[in-house]
Amino acid sequence: MSSAISNNPTLVLASSSPRRRELISLLGLPVRIVPSNADEHTPEDWTPDQIVEGLALRKASAVKNEMMSGNGDSSIVVGSDTIVVLNGEVMGKPRDEQDAKDMLHRLSGNVHEVYTGVSCIRVSDSKTVTAHRVTKVKMRALTEGQISRYVATGEPMDKAGAYGIQEIGALLVESIEGCYFNVVGLPVSLLALQLEQFDVTVP
Numbered sequence: 001m002s003s004a005i006s007n008n009p010t011l012v013l014a015s016s017s018p019r020r021r022e023l024i025s026l027l028g029l030p031v032r033i034v035p036s037n038a039d040e041h042t043p044e045d046w047t048p049d050q051i052v053e054g055l056a057l058r059k060a061s062a063v064k065n066e067m068m069s070g071n072g073d074s075s076i077v078v079g080s081d082t083i084v085v086l087n088g089e090v091m092g093k094p095r096d097e098q099d100a101k102d103m104l105h106r107l108s109g110n111v112h113e114v115y116t117g118v119s120c121i122r123v124s125d126s127k128t129v130t131a132h133r134v135t136k137v138k139m140r141a142l143t144e145g146q147i148s149r150y151v152a153t154g155e156p157m158d159k160a161g162a163y164g165i166q167e168i169g170a171l172l173v174e175s176i177e178g179c180y181f182n183v184v185g186l187p188v189s190l191l192a193l194q195l196e197q198f199d200v201t202v203p
């Protein structure tokens with residue numbers, strides 16, 4: 001689609017998510033993938049925005065700290081985190097199939113919010129820009145059978161809130177308000193805005 005723009009830095013994606021890898025390529029910049037092993041436990045009293053921004057920053061910092069910060073390294077490390085929030089209840093990835101079914105029961109017929117935090121850290125000087133977006137998602141009312149059949153596909157297991165809007169989970173979603181890519185795990189237009197603060201312009 002787009003080609004790399006000269007004089008722009010390499011982005012280092014601190015993620016093992018294939019979805020984030022695909023989405024970050026839309027920016028047309030060179031990308032390296034370095035999954036982070038940051039601790040993802042958060043204090044009980046953190047709000048959803050503190051959770052996603054805090055974890056995005058932790059993921060990016062963990063990878064940045066492993067890199068040699070040689071002078072003139074203009075690479076920017078990008079970390080991201082996504083959670084689902086239903087009436088204040090935070091849902092990460094399901095622990096097992098039963099947990100996935102329970103989450104989908106609670107989401108069924110209701111509106112929830114998807115929060116994604118994105119943190120960018122420049123290797124050369126540790127300049128950091130962190131932000132998040134929120135998207136509202138209305139899920140269809142689902143029957144017991146629909147939930148069981150969906151969970152049996154295995155798709156929910158590595159996704160916050162136990163569904164993937166970009167896959168079969170699309171069939172569960174009635175409508176959304178806000179950025180679609182935020183739900184999938186990387187709000188690319190927010191990332192483009194953040195990169196402007198490093199004098200990187202895309203597209």
Ligand SMILES: Cc1cn([C@H]2C[C@H](O)[C@@H](COP(=O)(O)OP(=O)(O)OP(=O)(O)O)O2)c(=O)[nH]c1=O
Nearest residue numbers: 015016017081082159160163164165183184185
């Ligand atoms: C709600 C929703 C979430 N998700 C995904 C996005 C995230 O990958 C995942 C939430 O887990 P995260 O902990 O945000 O990310 P991750 O463990 O997959 O990857 P990494 O930490 O290495 O970057 O849920 C979807 O793919 N589709 C959806 O519709």
